[in-house]
Amino acid sequence: VAEGINYILGRIVAFLAYLFGTRWHFTWTEIGYVVAALIVCVLALHVVAVGALVFIWMERKVAGRIQDRLGPTRVGGKFGWLQTLADGIKLIAKEDIVPKEADAMLFRVAPYVSFAASFAGYLALPFSDGWVGQYVNVGVFFIIAIVGLEVFGVILAGYASGSKWSLFGGMREAAQVVSYEVPMGLCVVVPVLICGTMNPITIANMQAGLFTNWLIFHDPFTFAVFWVYFTCATASVNRAPFDLAEAESELVAGFHTEYSGLRWSFFFMAEYGSMFLVSGLASILFLGGWHGPIPIFTASGLADSTDAWWYVARLAGVVNFIGKAVFLVTVMMWVRWTLPRLRIDQVMTTCLKYCVPLGAICFIGAVAWQLSGMPSGSDIAPLHRDGMAGVRETWLADPDSDGRAPVSATGVVALREGVAR
Amino acid sequence: MMPLAAIDWHGFFFLLFALLACGFGVAVVATSNVVRMAFYLTLSLGATAGLFFLAGAQFVGAMQFMIYVGGTLVLLIFGVMLTAQSNFISMKTAAGEWIAGGILGAALLLLLVRAGVSVEDWRTPRKGSNELTVANTEHTAALGQALVGLRVDKLNGYPDRPPAPRANSLSGYLLPFVIVSMHLLVVLVGAGYLARTKRRGTGPAAARTLETARPTQRHSLTVTGGIVSGIVVNVVLGVLMFTFPDWSTRLGAEDGSPTAQAIHHLSQQMPAGLPMILAVLFALNVLLLVVVWQWQRWGVIGLVIVSLVLLGLLLNTPLDRTLVVILFAITFVPAVALLGLLLQGGRQSAWSRME
Numbered sequence: 001v002a003e004g005i006n007y008i009l010g011r012i013v014a015f016l017a018y019l020f021g022t023r024w025h026f027t028w029t030e031i032g033y034v035v036a037a038l039i040v041c042v043l044a045l046h047v048v049a050v051g052a053l054v055f056i057w058m059e060r061k062v063a064g065r066i067q068d069r070l071g072p073t074r075v076g077g078k079f080g081w082l083q084t085l086a087d088g089i090k091l092i093a094k095e096d097i098v099p100k101e102a103d104a105m106l107f108r109v110a111p112y113v114s115f116a117a118s119f120a121g122y123l124a125l126p127f128s129d130g131w132v133g134q135y136v137n138v139g140v141f142f143i144i145a146i147v148g149l150e151v152f153g154v155i156l157a158g159y160a161s162g163s164k165w166s167l168f169g170g171m172r173e174a175a176q177v178v179s180y181e182v183p184m185g186l187c188v189v190v191p192v193l194i195c196g197t198m199n200p201i202t203i204a205n206m207q208a209g210l211f212t213n214w215l216i217f218h219d220p221f222t223f224a225v226f227w228v229y230f231t232c233a234t235a236s237v238n239r240a241p242f243d244l245a246e247a248e249s250e251l252v253a254g255f256h257t258e259y260s261g262l263r264w265s266f267f268f269m270a271e272y273g274s275m276f277l278v279s280g281l282a283s284i285l286f287l288g289g290w291h292g293p294i295p296i297f298t299a300s301g302l303a304d305s306t307d308a309w310w311y312v313a314r315l316a317g318v319v320n321f322i323g324k325a326v327f328l329v330t331v332m333m334w335v336r337w338t339l340p341r342l343r344i345d346q347v348m349t350t351c352l353k354y355c356v357p358l359g360a361i362c363f364i365g366a367v368a369w370q371l372s373g374m375p376s377g378s379d380i381a382p383l384h385r386d387g388m389a390g391v392r393e394t395w396l397a398d399p400d401s402d403g404r405a406p407v408s409a410t411g412v413v414a415l416r417e418g419v420a421r
Numbered sequence: 422m423m424p425l426a427a428i429d430w431h432g433f434f435f436l437l438f439a440l441l442a443c444g445f446g447v448a449v450v451a452t453s454n455v456v457r458m459a460f461y462l463t464l465s466l467g468a469t470a471g472l473f474f475l476a477g478a479q480f481v482g483a484m485q486f487m488i489y490v491g492g493t494l495v496l497l498i499f500g501v502m503l504t505a506q507s508n509f510i511s512m513k514t515a516a517g518e519w520i521a522g523g524i525l526g527a528a529l530l531l532l533l534v535r536a537g538v539s540v541e542d543w544r545t546p547r548k549g550s551n552e553l554t555v556a557n558t559e560h561t562a563a564l565g566q567a568l569v570g571l572r573v574d575k576l577n578g579y580p581d582r583p584p585a586p587r588a589n590s591l592s593g594y595l596l597p598f599v600i601v602s603m604h605l606l607v608v609l610v611g612a613g614y615l616a617r618t619k620r621r622g623t624g625p626a627a628a629r630t631l632e633t634a635r636p637t638q639r640h641s642l643t644v645t646g647g648i649v650s651g652i653v654v655n656v657v658l659g660v661l662m663f664t665f666p667d668w669s670t671r672l673g674a675e676d677g678s679p680t681a682q683a684i685h686h687l688s689q690q691m692p693a694g695l696p697m698i699l700a701v702l703f704a705l706n707v708l709l710l711v712v713v714w715q716w717q718r719w720g721v722i723g724l725v726i727v728s729l730v731l732l733g734l735l736l737n738t739p740l741d742r743t744l745v746v747i748l749f750a751i752t753f754v755p756a757v758a759l760l761g762l763l764l765q766g767g768r769q770s771a772w773s774r775m776e
Contacts, residue, residue, distance in 0.1 A: 103454070103456070103457070105457070106457065106460060136474075136483075138479050138480045141480070142482075142483040142486070144487075145483050145484075145490075145491065146486065148487070148491050160456075174494075
């Protein structure tokens with residue numbers, strides 16, 4: 001991309017030089033790299049910022065349909081497309097209030113902490129094969145660690161507001177997130193265990209091919225653990241029916257009772273950002289990431305070509321990935337407008353008495369399934385002669401592996417041989 | 422305009438993260454509000470995680486986020502917000518505390534700087550720092566393998582070394598890993614226990630009932646004597662076990678009697694990791710005695726568990742199976758017999774009278 005930008009800039013400078021009849025040369029070739037990096041940054045930022053605009057509009061439409069009404073219809077034409085934008089303008093125009101009892105510095109900083117933590121996860125979230133902000137080889141672990149930090153902003157907001165409602169909301173959120181991190185970690189370990197890596201790119205590439213290779217169809221335990229993960233993810237991003245930190249029926253508005261205007265909307269951008277983040281992680285870990293249900297580009301060899309088709313294949317991957325993540329976000333909305341809010345003790349019971357044991361059983365079950373060599377979903381259209389284990393051991397043995405599953409590998413390289421080499 | 426490629430970006434970001442870490446560290450000291458301190462501490466630790474990422478140690482960086490930043494979060498919530506009374510929310514530091522803290526901090530800084538300078542590699546300036554490449558840490562699989570007992574780096578580092586599976590497997594981190602996980606489990610159980618007792622009642626009235634209802638910790642002379650003798654016997658056994666290879670070789674060399682030969686034969690059979698196993702067992706025994714002292718029922722159950730652990734450890738050694746069974750029976754049978762004796766006697770059994 002950087003070279004392309006440099007080329008275009010060079011042509012522009014040459015054209016200007018031709019126009020004015022002077023001798024200019026394009027010299028700062030580093031600019032292309034800076035522009036390319038900025039493009040990546042801005043794109044990732046827009047997944048959160050513009051994504052929130054779309055998701056809030058979608059949430060209203062979904063809520064409307066579920067409650068047998070139309071939702072927004074007027075702003076911006078037939079479907080109320082621009083409703084969120086109108087809301088945004090309203091929020092910007094609102095007065096920014098800091099209560100008298102509040103710890104002003106922490107009160108002001110809290111929304112940014114929440115947003116920054118939510119956004120930092122996108123650093124390691126790949127959108128397509130190799131298209132990732134920063135290649136982090138322990139990306140899954142990194143994202144899980146970051147998701148837990150979003151609550152920090154909420155707790156700070158609850159404490160700094162100087163209001164009992166806010167403090168209650170913050171404390172509930174703290175107890176909830178700290179508890180739900182345990183089963184969520186247990187669930188994430190299962191795909192990591194099957195793939196033998198914490199690199200999200202490798203995990204998704206090991207699910208290439210037909211949709212039977214997706215880890216959710218690997219064995220009954222991974223199928224079960226996906227739903228446990230999804231429940232825990234919903235709880236850890238503070239979505240209904242687990243949104244006790246807000247609980248407007250009891251706590252006015254929970255942790256953001258005292259917030260107004262743009263600061264308030266930062267919390268919501270963070271919430272929708274986190275929703276997309278955990279959904280994206282779920283689609284990478286369980287739903288094949290950017291690999292579609294039928295491998296059109298991989299089978300036709302276009303994914304490995306060197307010409308423009310390479311970009312087209314990657315773009316199709318991005319579409320696949322975002323489609324899956326948006327589908328999961330929609331399911332979260334569906335759940336929110338269908339189920340009533342739980343009580344705090346029910347939330348804790350769900351976590352400690354159901355999610356943790358279920359996660360642990362699925363973990364042990366998945367290990368036993370692998371050890372005993374039971375048939376898995378990836379046997380139907382295997383990527384490798386020896387199934388998932390074969391792919392895993394081949395790349396594990398290869399220190400120069402770029403994280404891509406060796407599709408056309410002919411034999412298994414034993415783990416120990418590779419290590420000794 | 423300076424060409425962008427000429428800037429030492431690595432150094433730039435190192436300085437940035439280091440300044441952030443140190444700056445927020447100073448802010449922690451300078452602030453008097455507890456919650457703000459915890460906030461600055463989080464930022465400082467986050468900047469340290471950035472340093473790890475910069476060094477290519479991505480796993481350690483993510484760990485820093487998970488454990489330190491997340492841990493400070495929990496500290497902030499449960500340690501500060503719930504316990505902070507009005508006189509601790511905003512702390513006034515006296516002059517004497519500043520001086521004592523300054524001396525302590527300066528001493529620690531001096532020690533760290535001295536230790537840092539003493540590393541040979543860090544003193545010598547690198548040639549061509551622009552060509553410095555970040556270490557290849559692409560595969561965390563090596564870390565995982567080391568945790569289950571296979572040090573890949575050792576295998577790679579010495580290609581001409583003869584294969585020594587047992588020594589290599591013991592050079593991994595399986596034992597520390599298991600010990601740490603057991604430790605965490607104990608902490609978890611303890612936390613659950615503490616949380617449960619607190620829930621019984623709050624307020625002054627409940628506190629008074631607790632005061633009066635607290636059982637007096639009195640042990641009879643036999644229990645005390647038994648525990649003391651247990652510790653003495655364990656220490657003697659431990660010393661004997663650790664010196665066993667020494668005196669068995671001496672015996673085998675000098676004396677030709679069948680007993681000495683049998684002991685010598687046994688010592689030849691000893692696997693390399695036996696001292697480690699014995700050390701664990703020794704620690705378990707001492708722990709068990711403490712448990713017996715505090716909670717007598719759990720002590721008896723612990724006796725059975727320790728013998729089962731012993732069986733598991735011995736089965737993984739190349740010792741003779743008959744020997745394993747005998748050693749296991751020596752500990753297991755008395756433990757089960759004791760349990761059976763205690764449980765006898767219907768409602769008024771010795772078991773029910775234990776605390």
